[in-house]
Every structure is written in structure tokens, then in C-alpha cells.
Amino acid sequence: MIKDITLGQYYPSGSILHKLDPRVKVMGALIYIISLFIFKGKLGYIATTAFLIFLIMISLVPFSYMIKGLKTIIIFMVFTALINLFMTPGEPVFTIWKLTISKEGIEVTARMIIRLISLILGTSIMTFTTTPNQLTDALERLFRPLKIFRFPVHEIAMMMSIALSFIPILVEELDIIMKAQKARGADFDDKRFTKRVKALIPVLVPLFVSAFRRANDLALAMDSRCYRGGDGRTKMRPLVYHKKDIMAYLILLLYLAIVIVMGRL
Amino acid sequence: MSIIVDHLTYIYAKDTAYETRAVDDVSFVINDGEYLGILGATGSGKSTLIQTLNALLIPDSGTVYFDGKDIFDKDYDKKELRGNVGLVFQYPEHQLFETDVFTDVCYGPKNLGLSQKDAELRAYEALKLVGFKDEDFYQSPFDLSGGEKRKAAIAGVLAMKPRVLILDEPTAGLDPKGRWEILELIKKIREETGITILLVSHSMDDVAENAERLIVMYKSHLVFDDSPVNVFSHYEKMKEIGLDVPQVMQVLLELKRRGFPVETDRITLNDVKSEILRLLKR
Amino acid sequence: MNLIEVKKLIYEYIRRDKDGNVDGITTAIDKVDLDISQGDFVAILGHNGSGKSTLAKHLNAIYFPEEGVVYVDGKDTSDPKNIWDVRQTTGMVFQNPDNQIIGSIVEEDVGFGPENMGIAPEEIWDRVEESLEAVGMYEHRERSPRKLSGGQKQRVAIAGIVAMKPKCIVLDEPTAMLDPKGRADVIRTIKKLNRENSITIILITHNMEEVVDADKVYVMDKGRLVMQGSPREIFSQVDELKEIRLDVPQITELAYELNKEGIPLPKGILSREELVEELCRLL
Incomplete structure (x- = not known):
């Protein structure tokens, strides 16, 4: 169900990762993504997977909760896997009807799936351990140099943070609206494409109306709490690097070096 | 001719860290033509419970019989069921979507496969029943007051000619006048059509005067199934479970x-x- | 000078038809005068559309008077340079708890106001801690507000205002979407803030049971202030209240009905204990 989306949601478990500076986690996620694409051999997979397991373990986020996020993109994954499986030419292993699966195909697919899963879990660890506010604080800080080009860094960061925190509410609302229309005989399971698109209107209209109403309410609430943009605003968690953050950066660099070395073997 | 809820259990987020039993082994009967109140604090499981009655949610165990037939049977026509067991959700904003009230009310009957003419006939009847004046039929549902929106939403379900009408917190957030109007309307609908009413609420004020029988939910369990007088006589227990007397x-x-x-x-x-x-x- | 002074306030909406032509004018607030002194617990009663929410938004410099003046702590709200002082002096809590949460954990949300005011980080943390304790939500400080109950969310919203150290909190139907327990918790919290922190409370509601402990009650109808007085004075006018389709507390109504049957009960009985005492006297 739609409600099962856990991707991008904060999970408070109070681990060491939660206590790190959010900039470290943003950079860490970036380094991890890069590391996934710079190696060729099998050893590289071992290194990246081992590091991922290490992160999952110290994040104290239950693994079962984490993989729930994977379910939502499973269709996408199966689709890309099938294309890779059948379209990669090479030494044939077996043939179904007119389609041939090659040894290379299996290998490419397996690699792709491992990379994709690692990519999603790696970035999920960042979002599970960082609140949307901290995340946007980090991005605001990392992109601060852009301010000289009059780029509205604070405003965009604030928008992102609000959007992220309203996603769960709107998802829940979508679920209720769909149920309310089903109770009036709506059919969202009709196989015909045009019918399906038509069935969306009674869902999207209330959802948009509600989103606008919420946005309006929220703007009022922010106004009355003296929000006036980024100037003169202080932070309750000013971003300052501590010893553990430096340590984390060193571990990340060490990890990157290991992947580079192992990837060449 | 009734609804039988038989050892119903519904589990949210099964097999995850957030797994909760929203409804736990609940059994009761809804008789034909009855005015039944379902009371419970927020999170007591009452909303989940009513969503299983028209198969919007599928229980993990137990079942519901409508007219003696198991509604979770594979061959049971869910659309027809939803036409017979009408459910009005708490906020009318979750269902109103058309540019005018009349067209919006036609949505339900048309989904049931009725012709445009029959659907319009039903919409007209339903809007009249909830007290809409002819000149208000073509207003945008978004311009209506809170109370009027609720009436339009109720009409949207009534137009399917249900035999059971379930209303989830129909008075929440309304002012005393709006609240009174909705409660009177429900009474009137029942008198004129004789349909079974299920009113779900966290406020005893909504059900003390009109309901003939009360079901009280607490932490996913059914704790009382009795006449209002008998339920409210459990004064201490009601306070304890966060409800008023x-x-x-x-x-x-x-x-x-x-x-x-x-x-x-x-x-x-x-x-x-x-x-x-x-x-x-x- | 009183904390809040409203003099001859008028506020009008222009209604437009589909083509944008002026269709008519609705007077949302019609020559309202209001004085509220520091430390009072004031309730404003009225139907939806009676103008009570519009009035509330004037006290927080969200709306500005079209005619008349609003002074908050001696400052004219229509003067642009006062706007931030006014908003900090009178904080505002709204009806829907979901639509006023900004932070993704409770602490962050409560800190939002002080952050906007440019307060130093250490002090923000002190204020957050104090405010959460004042509303009884300290133990939930690290939770996601989304996972709290409606009553808890509303108390977090109140803490978010308290952290800005206002002199006055305006609550616009804060309990309309809550169940009895959540409602009781919120009302208990605002009474405590009024008593212990001497914060002026302006409670806008249509729930009659909530206002029986107020120092003063104002009743609005069609944009006008139609009644004002102590709860007892207001609720002894049962007929007048019924005329504008407002309820009275059930106990008050029972006493009123008994009175009509010739039972000599005093007017404006507000609580169960009071009624029982009076009845015992007669028995």
C-alpha cells in the first residue's frame, strides 16, 4: 500500500549516526553513491556491501523497517532487471520462447540489483538518521556559496523541509480520499487505461484542494510565529563540527580509498 | 437482514516494528432499521472497524456477514456492497470534487451503473432529503459552509440508496447550530427512509439522545454493547477510557x-x- | 493602558461573483470595542461566521483594521514597524493541529519561533525545555509530532508559542478537532499557563463547557459583540443565547428548565457541584 512508503522518513533511534553533523551524512551519502560506481571487480561489491551492513548495524534502525522502503520501487527494479536479463548478449544459458538469457545477462543483472539496493539503502540511512530540518540545514549550509549569485538558498531549503514533512500527511490523506470515493462506488482497479485516468480526478481534486488549504494554514501559522525569511534567524542546532564528525570524515575517506584499491584488483 | 460482525481482527502494518491490532476480536450484530451509536476515543479502532463493514479494509481474521452472506467472499460484489452499506467519511472535503453539488451527488449512482437520467433522479431525491434548496443545487461544493458541505456529502452517499448508512464523526468541528442540524437530519433520514443508522463519534452528546444501542470501543476491543442508559451507568469505566458521561x-x-x-x-x-x-x- | 485595546474595529470582505464583479460586501467585524487586561482569561463565543476568528487575527497583526484601531501592549498593529513586536506579544494557536507543525521532531518545532526571533542557541534550548515542561510534553521532546495524538499536538503548538515568551496567547478553536480527553488536556494546560505563568489567554470557542472558568466572556454574532460579562452573567441569559442558536452548558440548561417548572434555583448555575448543592438545600 501507499502507506508503506518509508523512504525519506526519519526514524528516531538515538544512534551515533543520529548525533553526527548532518553535513557529514549528506557528504557521506554522496561518497557512498560515488563509491558504488567506481569499481569493477567482485571485491568492490564486498567492500561496499560490508560498509553498508556496518552502517545499518550502527544506525539501530530495524532492518525490517528499512527494507519496507524497497517494496515501493520493486516494480521499477523488476522492470530494469528483466530488460538487462534478456537484452544482454553473450553466452546463452537457457531460452524461453524467443528470449535468451545469457551468462553475461545474469551477471549484469545481479550487479545492477546489488548496486541499486545499496544505493537506496545507503541514502535511506541518511534520511532515517537525519530529520528533514537538519537535512535542509545541511544543504543550506553546503550550498551557501551560491548565495553570492543571489540564489535563494534559505528559501529553497525551507520549502524542501516543509515539503518533506508534509509528504506523510498527504499520503495518508490520499489513502482516505481513495477510500471515501471507493465508498461511493469508485473503481480504481479497472484495467482499462482511460477509465483509470478518469478515476483519478475524484481523488486528485480533493487532494489538491486540501493541500492548498494546508499550505494556507501553515503560512498563517509561520507568520504568527514571526517567520520572516532567513535573515536574522538563528539556529537551535548551529552546525559545528565536533571530533566525532572529523572521525566520520576520516572513516569515509578511508572507505573510499579501500574501494578504489579493491576495485582495481 | 442484518450485519453480523464475527470475531473480526484487523492488524495495521503487519510484520513490521509498527504492527498494531487496530481491531481485536470484535463481534456484534447490527439489526435492520436500528439506530446504533459507536463510541470510542481517537485511536480506539472505531474508524477501522467501520471501514471493514463495506470491505474498504480486509480483516486479518474473522468476517462480516451482510444478509447472511460473507462479504469477504471472492465472488461477493464489492461495488454492490458499497451501494448497500453507505459510508460517509468524517470530512466532506475528502469526497467533494465536482464543480457543482448536483453533479457531485450523481457520482455515486453513476458508479453503480445507473443511467444519467436515473442518477440525476436519485441525486435530486437525495439532495431534497438532506434539505438542499433547488437554487443551491448548482453551487460549487467548495463555496458551501461546513455544515452544508456535510449535508452534500451525506446526499452523495444517500443517492446510492443504501440500506445501511454509516457516518464517521459527522459533527466533529461543527458549531452548536451545525451540530444540531446534522443530528436532526440523521433523525429525519431515518424516519423517512427507515434505513439503518450507524453513527460513530467520540462525543456522547451525539449519541445519548438518539441512539437506541451503543457499542463502545476501547484500545481495539469492544467493551460495551448495550442500551445508552446501561452504558452510561458504567460511569467510572467510561471516564477511564477517555469518554464523557x-x-x-x-x-x-x-x-x-x-x-x-x-x-x-x-x-x-x-x-x-x-x-x-x-x-x-x- | 490595557494589554489589548480594540476601538471601533470594522473589517469588511468584498464578495465577488464568478466573473470577478463585486457582488456585495460582508461586514465580518462591525464596530467592535474590546479591552483585555494583562493576566485575564477571556473567552470569545460565537458561531462559525460570527466574526470571532477574524477578530482574533487582528490581535496578531495577521489582519489589519480597515477602520478603528487595535493596540497590543500599547502598539498600534497597523504600523508596519510594530508587526514583529505585536506577533511576539500575542501568539496564536490554530484549530487544525496538523497544519501548524513545522519541525519534524517536537523540540525543533517548539524552537521555530525563537529561531525566527534571532535568539542565541543556548537560550533557545532553555526556552524549549521550559515550554515543553509547562505544557507537560517534555518527555515527548524527541518524538515526531506526527505520531502524537491530536491533544498532544495542540499542546506542542502551545509550547511553540510559549517559547516566544508572549504576554498573551490567542487560541482559535483549539479543541474543535479533539476528543474529550485531548480537549480536557488542552484546556487544563491553558488554564495552568494563565494561572502560573500569568499569560493572558483569549480562548475562541463554541464549546460552552470550556468557558465556565473564564474571567470574562464575550459573545459575538454577525460581526458584533452582543453580550459581555462573567460566565455566570452570560449563562443566566439562556433565552438570549438560544435566540442566536448558541448552547448553554447542559447543567445550566437543566437548572434553567427546573426553574421554569417553579423550582427556586438561582440563575446562571455553572457546575454540577453547584447544582447538587442547591438541590440538596431544597430537599
Whole structure:
């Protein structure tokens, strides 16, 4: 169900990762993504997977909760896997009807799936351990140099943070609206494409109306709490690097070096 | 001709860290033509419970029989079921979407496969029943007041001609006037059509006067299934589970505690008044 | 000078038809005068559309008077340079708890106001801690507000205002979407803030049971202030209230009905205990 989306949601478990500076986690996620694409051999997979397991373990986020996020993109994954499986030419292993699966195909697919899963879990660890506010604080800080080009860094960061925190509410609302229309005989399971698109209107209209109403309410609430943009605003968690953050950066660099070395073997 | 809820259990987020039993082994019967109140605090499982009654949610165990047939049977026509067991959600904003009220009310009957003409006939009837004036039929549903929106939403479900009408917190957030109007409307709908009413609420004020029977939910369990008078006589227990008991009844309870010979099984203002007058004129 | 002074306030909406032509004018607030002194617990009663929410938004410099003046702590709200002082002096809590949460954990949300005011981080943390304790939500400080109950969310919203150290909190139907327990918790919290922190409370509601402990009650209808007085004075006018389709507390109504039957009960009985005492006297 739609409600099962856990991707991008904060999970408070109070681990060491939660206590790190959010900039470290943003950079860490970036380094991890890069590391996934710079190696060729099998050893590289071992290194990246081992590091991922290490992160999952110290994040104290239950693994079962984490993989729930994977379910939502499973269709996408199966689709890309099938294309890779059948379209990669090479030494044939077996043939179904007119389609041939090659040894290379299996290998490419397996690699792709491992990379994709690692990519999603790696970035999920960042979002599970960082609140949307901290995340946007980090991005605001990392992109601060852009301010000289009059780029509205604070405003965009604030928008992102609000959007992220309203996603769960709107998802829940979508679920209720769909149920309310089903109770009036709506059919969202009709196989015909045009019918399906038509069935969306009674869902999207209330959802948009509600989103606008919420946005309006929220703007009022922010106004009355003296929000006036980024100037003169202080932070309750000013971003300052501590010893553990430096340590984390060193571990990340060490990890990157290991992947580079192992990837060449 | 009734709804039988049989050992129903519904589990949210099964097999995850957030797994919760929203409804736990609940059984009761809804008789034809009855006005039934379902009381419970937020999170007691009452909303989940009613969403299983028209198969919007599928229970993990137990089942629901409508007219003696298992509604979770594979061959059971869910659309027809939803036409028969109408459910009005709490916020009308979750269902109103058309550019005018009349077209919006036609949505339900058209989904049931009725012709445009028949759907319009039903919409007209339903809007009349909830008290819409002809000149308000073509208003945008988004321009209506809170109370009027609710009436339009109720009409949207009534137009499917259900035999059971379930209303989830129909008065939440309304002012006293709007609340009174909705409760009177429900009474009127029942008198004129004879359909079964299920009113779900966290406020005893909504159900004390009109409901014939109350189901009380607490932490996913059914704790009471009895007449309002009998339910409210469990004064301590009701407080404990976060629900109110009519203030006027508490006056009688207090008088009794002080040793006066009063009957305490009175819950409406008029009944309590008569009882106090009887006591005073003794 | 009183904390809040409203003099001859008028506020009008222009209604437009589909083509944008002026269709008519609705007077949302019609020559309202209001004085509220520091430390009072004031309730404003009225139907939806009676103008009570519009009035509330004037006290927080969200709306500005079209005619008349609003002074908050001696400052004219229509003067642009006062706007931030006014908003900090009178904080505002709204009806829907979901639509006023900004932070993704409770602490962050409560800190939002002080952050906007440019307060130093250490002090923000002190204020957050104090405010959460004042509303009884300290133990939930690290939770996601989304996972709290409606009553808890509303108390977090109140803490978010308290952290800005306002002199006055305006609550616009804060309990309309809550169940009895959540409602009781919120009302208990605002009474405590009024008593212990001497914060002026302006409670806008249509729930009659909530206002029986107020120092003063104002009743609005069609944009006008139609009644004002102590709860007892207001609720002894049962007929007048019924005329504008407002309820009275059930106990008050019972006493009123008994009175009509010739039972000599004083007017404006507000609580169960009071009624029982009076009845015992007669028995």
C-alpha cells in the first residue's frame, strides 16, 4: 500500500549516526553513491556491501523497517532487471520462447540489483538518521556559496523541509480520499487505461484542494510565529563540527580509498 | 437482514516494528432499521472497524456477514456492497470534487451503473432529503459552509440508496447550530427512509439522545454493547477510557451518593428533569 | 493602558461573483470595542461566521483594521514597524493541529519561533525545555509530532508559542478537532499557563463547557459583540443565547428548565457541584 512508503522518513533511534553533523551524512551519502560506481571487480561489491551492513548495524534502525522502503520501487527494479536479463548478449544459458538469457545477462543483472539496493539503502540511512530540518540545514549550509549569485538558498531549503514533512500527511490523506470515493462506488482497479485516468480526478481534486488549504494554514501559522525569511534567524542546532564528525570524515575517506584499491584488483 | 460482525481482527502494518491490532476480536450484530451509536476515543479502532463493514479494509481474521452472506467472499460484489452499506467519511472535503453539488451527488449512482437520467433522479431525491434548496443545487461544493458541505456529502452517499448508512464523526468541528442540524437530519433520514443508522463519534452528546444501542470501543476491543442508559451507568469505566458521561446524569448519581432515593438510569435532559421534579414533589 | 485595546474595529470582505464583479460586501467585524487586561482569561463565543476568528487575527497583526484601531501592549498593529513586536506579544494557536507543525521532531518545532526571533542557541534550548515542561510534553521532546495524538499536538503548538515568551496567547478553536480527553488536556494546560505563568489567554470557542472558568466572556454574532460579562452573567441569559442558536452548558440548561417548572434555583448555575448543592438545600 501507499502507506508503506518509508523512504525519506526519519526514524528516531538515538544512534551515533543520529548525533553526527548532518553535513557529514549528506557528504557521506554522496561518497557512498560515488563509491558504488567506481569499481569493477567482485571485491568492490564486498567492500561496499560490508560498509553498508556496518552502517545499518550502527544506525539501530530495524532492518525490517528499512527494507519496507524497497517494496515501493520493486516494480521499477523488476522492470530494469528483466530488460538487462534478456537484452544482454553473450553466452546463452537457457531460452524461453524467443528470449535468451545469457551468462553475461545474469551477471549484469545481479550487479545492477546489488548496486541499486545499496544505493537506496545507503541514502535511506541518511534520511532515517537525519530529520528533514537538519537535512535542509545541511544543504543550506553546503550550498551557501551560491548565495553570492543571489540564489535563494534559505528559501529553497525551507520549502524542501516543509515539503518533506508534509509528504506523510498527504499520503495518508490520499489513502482516505481513495477510500471515501471507493465508498461511493469508485473503481480504481479497472484495467482499462482511460477509465483509470478518469478515476483519478475524484481523488486528485480533493487532494489538491486540501493541500492548498494546508499550505494556507501553515503560512498563517509561520507568520504568527514571526517567520520572516532567513535573515536574522538563528539556529537551535548551529552546525559545528565536533571530533566525532572529523572521525566520520576520516572513516569515509578511508572507505573510499579501500574501494578504489579493491576495485582495481 | 442484518450485519453480523464475527470475531473480526484487523492488524495495521503487519510484520513490521509498527504492527498494531487496530481491531481485536470484535463481534456484534447490527439489526435492520436500528439506530446504533459507536463510541470510542481517537485511536480506539472505531474508524477501522467501520471501514471493514463495506470491505474498504480486509480483516486479518474473522468476517462480516451482510444478509447472511460473507462479504469477504471472492465472488461477493464489492461495488454492490458499497451501494448497500453507505459510508460517509468524517470530512466532506475528502469526497467533494465536482464543480457543482448536483453533479457531485450523481457520482455515486453513476458508479453503480445507473443511467444519467436515473442518477440525476436519485441525486435530486437525495439532495431534497438532506434539505438542499433547488437554487443551491448548482453551487460549487467548495463555496458551501461546513455544515452544508456535510449535508452534500451525506446526499452523495444517500443517492446510492443504501440500506445501511454509516457516518464517521459527522459533527466533529461543527458549531452548536451545525451540530444540531446534522443530528436532526440523521433523525429525519431515518424516519423517512427507515434505513439503518450507524453513527460513530467520540462525543456522547451525539449519541445519548438518539441512539437506541451503543457499542463502545476501547484500545481495539469492544467493551460495551448495550442500551445508552446501561452504558452510561458504567460511569467510572467510561471516564477511564477517555469518554464523557452526560453531565445531567452525573447530577443524579451525585444525589444518589448523598442518600437521596433517585433513579439514576436517566440520560436525557428531559428525563433527568422529570426525575428531579419527582424527587422534589415527593 | 490595557494589554489589548480594540476601538471601533470594522473589517469588511468584498464578495465577488464568478466573473470577478463585486457582488456585495460582508461586514465580518462591525464596530467592535474590546479591552483585555494583562493576566485575564477571556473567552470569545460565537458561531462559525460570527466574526470571532477574524477578530482574533487582528490581535496578531495577521489582519489589519480597515477602520478603528487595535493596540497590543500599547502598539498600534497597523504600523508596519510594530508587526514583529505585536506577533511576539500575542501568539496564536490554530484549530487544525496538523497544519501548524513545522519541525519534524517536537523540540525543533517548539524552537521555530525563537529561531525566527534571532535568539542565541543556548537560550533557545532553555526556552524549549521550559515550554515543553509547562505544557507537560517534555518527555515527548524527541518524538515526531506526527505520531502524537491530536491533544498532544495542540499542546506542542502551545509550547511553540510559549517559547516566544508572549504576554498573551490567542487560541482559535483549539479543541474543535479533539476528543474529550485531548480537549480536557488542552484546556487544563491553558488554564495552568494563565494561572502560573500569568499569560493572558483569549480562548475562541463554541464549546460552552470550556468557558465556565473564564474571567470574562464575550459573545459575538454577525460581526458584533452582543453580550459581555462573567460566565455566570452570560449563562443566566439562556433565552438570549438560544435566540442566536448558541448552547448553554447542559447543567445550566437543566437548572434553567427546573426553574421554569417553579423550582427556586438561582440563575446562571455553572457546575454540577453547584447544582447538587442547591438541590440538596431544597430537599
